[in-house]
Amino acid sequence: MVATGDDHKVTPAELFFDLVFVYAITQVTALMAAAPSPARVVGAMVVLALLWWCWCCFAWLGNVVRADSGALFAVLVSVMAVVFIVSLAVPEVFADAPGGLPAPLLFVLCYAAVRALHLVSYWVSSPGDPALRVTLRRTALVSVLPPLVPLVAGATLASGRVQILLWLGAVLIDYAGIYVTGSSGWRVNSPGHFAERHGLIVIIALGESIVAMGVGVGEFPLTVAVLGASAAGLLLSAGLWRLYFRRLGEESEHKLGSLDGDDRTRFARDVYTFLHLPLVAGVVLCALGMKKVLQQVADTGHYGLAEPLHGVVAWSLTGGVGVYLLGAAAITWRTDGRPSVALLAGGVCCVAAGAAVTLVPALVALVLLALAVATAVALDGRGAARTEHAEASA
Incomplete structure (x- = not known):
């Protein structure tokens, strides 16, 4: 070897x-x-x-x-x-x-x-x-x-x-x-390698969510509603991707590289081995919800466009994103020593929003969720930028 x-x-x-x-x-x-x-x-x-x-x-x-x-x-x-x-x-x-x-x-x-x-x-x-x-x-x-x-x-x-x-x-x-x-x-000999490996598994999970949407409509004809739901699902995946690769990934890799010895090992264990699991789990849960949304939108013979998601599938759509955001908040806390209010609030709201999903059409729920994730990512990015500017000025 x-x-x-x-x-x-x-x-x-x-x-x-x-x-x-x-x-x-x-x-x-x-x-x-x-x-x-x-x-x-x-x-x-x-x-x-x-x-x-x-x-x-x-x-x-x-x-x-x-x-x-x-x-x-x-x-x-x-x-x-x-x-x-x-x-x-x-x-x-x-x-x-x-x-x-x-x-x-x-x-x-x-x-x-x-x-x-x-x-x-x-x-x-x-x-x-x-x-x-x-x-x-x-x-x-x-x-x-x-x-x-x-x-x-x-x-x-x-x-x-x-x-x-x-x-x-x-x-x-x-x-x-x-x-x-x-x-x-x-x-952990190479921080760059270790961070890149975990970034790749996040990409795999996000790719699986896109595949799940395609599988959900594979047997049905294309309609305007299907195209709209697909675009919303892709926007949602893009928001999760941006949060990781423009916020979590870069900061975590920099922190990992600045440590050595057992401190580096503990950080790698906490942030990558333990706290990356909620990220992957959240994407997989959300993929279940997106798959069911696409199925309902495409299968017009059994569902109408006003049909909402039901049961645990309704929760998985928003709950998966909530688990992802809470995992992201934990990573930023372990990395920077400060919790992200936007990520914590967004995660809690998404986890608690499963009941609300059952009250609106599935397509509407997916669109609103994609917009909410984009807003949470933007707010978190602005908050992080203000903090960096304040530290640089001090």
Whole structure:
């Protein structure tokens, strides 16, 4: 394995690796869309959290050893194969279809294989780093092995809400275990590479939201209403994109580069590993809402243009954006030490606006949401500019 330097950039091998997660995120949206309900949405977010952990493991590893070297590239291809199997199992993780292999157990076994490959690869890559090897042993004992108990129990002994609760407990144990193990031993060699990797996964999630809209109208004729809804959905995605790449991404990368040692590792863990998950989850939730809006607007045989969204789908449209904005506010708080009032207010309002979505036509709700996001992004940008000007003057 070839070590990286502080000028390391994202390699084509890592872009190739990300392709399998494009399909995985699409499957999570499909899992919710097949039978929308609060329990199914929570279950889908649990599945997304597990997939996110699989991706993060190798984002960290690819920052310390080159992903396009022989040994690690072979590992990446192996992980791609396993994650592809995981993605195929996603639609049946909470409702296993008769015949074939048991999808929930297959999902758990493949997840365990990814985590094992990650630890072994890290171990092989650091023969002269005793601090990292101590952390790897602690991670295996605290963060990897304990969650497997509720995961296996949920896959083999439970179903429905009980299975979701067991898997949610596994996720909480896993994520809490990372804090218990601490930051000693982990390394972030190249801040630019680390920030770029996470920017790419945000792009993947936003791209999936656009794909979801296209899938929603794939079987219906084009109409003026469909074109208008598509434009509104694209505007909404563009607002989320601009917030990340013109506000969050640049400031976070600059802050990461200004730190070193364990301070850099803790910041990378908090902002990228933990607080980027709400960004991706928010986009996936919003994608469900946008997909249903496009379906209702296009399917004039079953819905009228005045038909609103209903149930958890109505909440997912605004709630997904709210989760994204709250995650963005947390990132700015961790980065600058100051909360963004515009992002906090916008996030809370969007999360609470699910009931209001059921009172207006679906197309109108999507248009208003896109305009609201554009306004929140503009206000946050002006606030950040005023703060920078005041600091420069002082």
